[in-house]
Amino acid sequence: MTEILARRGYHGPATDEAIEAVHDEMDALWEDASFVPEMDRMTFATAVIEAAANIVQHALPVAEKPVELDVDISVRPACLVARVSAHNAREPFANDMRADMPAEDAESGRGLALIEALVTTVTFERQHGTNTWILTRESTPAQGE
Template sequence: MTDRDSQRRFEAEAVPAAINDLHDELDRFWSDLDDVPFEDQMAFTTAVIEAASNVVEHGVPLDRGGVRLGVELSASATRLQARVLEINAAAHPDPLTPATGDPEELESGRGLFLINALVTTVTVERQGNTNVWVLSKESAPRR
């Protein structure tokens, strides 16, 4: 990774077009971090996009203001981290437990399995009116 910390922040209305804009933001993030192995970039990007897509597809607004998607990206010498914010959204009862049984629920739980497979840790916490997904991936610098 880089000797310096790198950070970026993205926020938009939680609509499908926001995912394309987030892809662009991730491209800019990686342009600052040329020593991150490509495999780590792809795994981390996929996990972040999957979590953000879950906000867009499944976020339930608390009021007429709608749900907003926020993403805070950071990189240190050995770790990539994304905080995916589901702003003005209802709390999830147990967000890290994929559904079982009903085929439709199984379909919607695939993203959680994918995210967990691609990053080192995933946590979810509630802060005020926001669900905060924290995705972390350990990553050694490219030699």
């Protein structure tokens, strides 16, 4: 297993406040992993926040329990990894999983396409009422650091 150099996370209700908490965790992560190049930080953070925001805005509860957001972010020697999960959530519709960019006049639907443009891989898994998107971005520390 690859060594984890830095790790941060968030777990709580899938609310607007959760997005700010994830932002704070990302900022703290970069303090712990200052060797990650700025471009990798910006693009990866944008993808993680977009995935979390999609859950907050669009995830529907599977029962009376509210949807919970879980974000686990780790920095490995050559890779950034985030597991962004929606607990107690219905399975997304197939068209929610499409990464095609919508028409220019569309008001939504760009999230997954944006995420896929910013990271190396995006995978999805569903287990026991939990939807999880795994985002990875290859990253190599800047020379001289």
